[in-house]
């Protein structure tokens with residue numbers, strides 16, 4: 657139970673997304689959860705839905721690539737709750753382009769939103785976590801941060817960066833009882849996947865046939881791992897990577 661603790665979950669505006677699923681489980685575990693997203697209206701709606709079910713959830717509009725937005729968020733959480741026990745760096749986009757079409761502009765956008773944002777988020781919460789001498793940071797990487805996939809050059813680079821950056825940060829703060837881990841989802845049925853296969857619906861069957869469990873994952877499959885890493889069930893786990901992919905990368 658994570659009662660009386662505070663968490664921040666980024667990229668939580670999509671009702672079918674991983675951020676919202678994680679926020680819901682953390683809030684049901686009696687945490688106060690700040691959910692943020694670049695889409696301010698949608699994230700407000702998600703907070704209303706969860707609050708209507710008795711959860712303590714607060715919404716904030718935030719671009720995760722904007723350092724001043726991070727500072728404003730941390731000041732607000734500090735003032736309102738006095739602590740930050742968990743940060744889930746979940747916001748992300750998928751620029752899926754083969755090398756011939758991968759422009760410098762789209763490369764920069766991918767790296768900024770998926771990787772630079774994680775550096776910014778960690779930097780923003782660490783002073784409070786150090787003062788508390790406790791905290792858990794969960795960074796969303798991907799199986800694409802571990803294996804090569806055609807069309808994933810920029811996405812893979814961003815997610816591999818998140819994977820190893822998290823280990824380095826974990827080494828810096830382990831002695832202060834702050835844990836940093838990564839979660840590596842396989843193919844999870846969210847808007848990100850729906851957009852990716854929109855123009856090629858036959859891809860759905862091809863993809864699921866290639867997964868040993870013969871299905872895409874559900875957002876809750878990932879949210880359960882996030883809850884575990886935030887909770888006291890994982891107090892000796894840091895600098896580690898957790899693959900949740902229905903066996904996809906075990907082949």
Ligand SMILES: NC(=O)c1ccc[n+]([C@@H]2O[C@H](COP(=O)([O-])OP(=O)(O)OC[C@H]3O[C@@H](n4cnc5c(N)ncnc54)[C@H](O)[C@@H]3O)[C@@H](O)[C@H]2O)c1
Pocket residue numbers: 666667668669670672673674675692693694695718719720721745746747748749750769796797798799840841842843844845846847848849
């Ligand atoms: N769905 C999958 O199969 C899958 C697999 C591996 C990893 N992931 C990772 O999990 C995370 C969540 O993915 P999802 O499938 O729920 O995606 P999603 O597209 O459903 O949700 C991502 C959210 O991030 C928000 N966002 C985008 N740019 C932002 C910015 N600059 N600032 C703040 N918010 C921003 C979007 O508005 C959206 O609400 C991502 O980091 C993604 O790379 C997803």
